[in-house]
Amino acid sequence: MAAHTGTIEKTGGMNDCEKAFGILCQRPDATFRSVTGSIEIRRKIARPGMVSDGTRVFIVRPCERIRWLVVEFGWKTLAEIDQRNFFNQPEAMAEAVMQAIDRACQAYEPGAQGLPQAVIPGAERITDRELAERRMAGAMQPQTRQKPADHGLFDTGARDQLSLF
Numbered sequence: 265m266a267a268h269t270g271t272i273e274k275t276g277g278m279n280d281c282e283k284a285f286g287i288l289c290q291r292p293d294a295t296f297r298s299v300t301g302s303i304e305i306r307r308k309i310a311r312p313g314m315v316s317d318g319t320r321v322f323i324v325r326p327c328e329r330i331r332w333l334v335v336e337f338g339w340k341t342l343a344e345i346d347q348r349n350f351f352n353q354p355e356a357m358a359e360a361v362m363q364a365i366d367r368a369c370q371a372y373e374p375g376a377q378g379l380p381q382a383v384i385p386g387a388e389r390i391t392d393r394e395l396a397e398r399r400m401a402g403a404m405q406p407q408t409r410q411k412p413a414d415h416g417l418f419d420t421g422a423r424d425q426l427s428l429f
Contacts, residue, residue: 281333281347283354285326288361301325307369320372322365333357335364342368
């Protein structure tokens with residue numbers, strides 16, 4: 265399994281997706297894998313521990329006749345960057361790939377012994393101000409319990425008038 269670093273050589277015209285892929289290959293933290301036709305981008309997301317050095321590998325690969333780039337982390341697809349959104353802007357497409365990787369890195373925080381720990385979206389730590397704003401936006405709660413409406417038409421006990429028969 266050979267690993268190459270550098271640009272991809274191709275004869276003929278290259279579309280924006282291929283140009284962005286070439287830009288990503290030139291990054292110092294990227295390694296082009298010729299066997300799979302993908303790029304491995306390594307990111308340090310935690311401090312080194314006893315088991316791991318804190319580095320994670322993100323895979324970027326072209327899909328569907330090189331029309332978009334897929335960013336994967338393990339078995340999970342993080343983003344699909346379509347070249348139609350970046351017409352004649354391969355640098356912006358490469359930047360969108362790196363932003364998807366940055367967002368994924370933010371989903372981790374140092375856990376036990378400084379090892380990376382995944383955070384479920386929506387369960388990340390919030391500030392006291394955000395907590396107060398969420399509580400103010402929520403529904404108001406009553407101060408006392410509501411009294412039952414068991415008189416007049418709504419009196420379920422008075423409907424059982426068996427004493428009349």
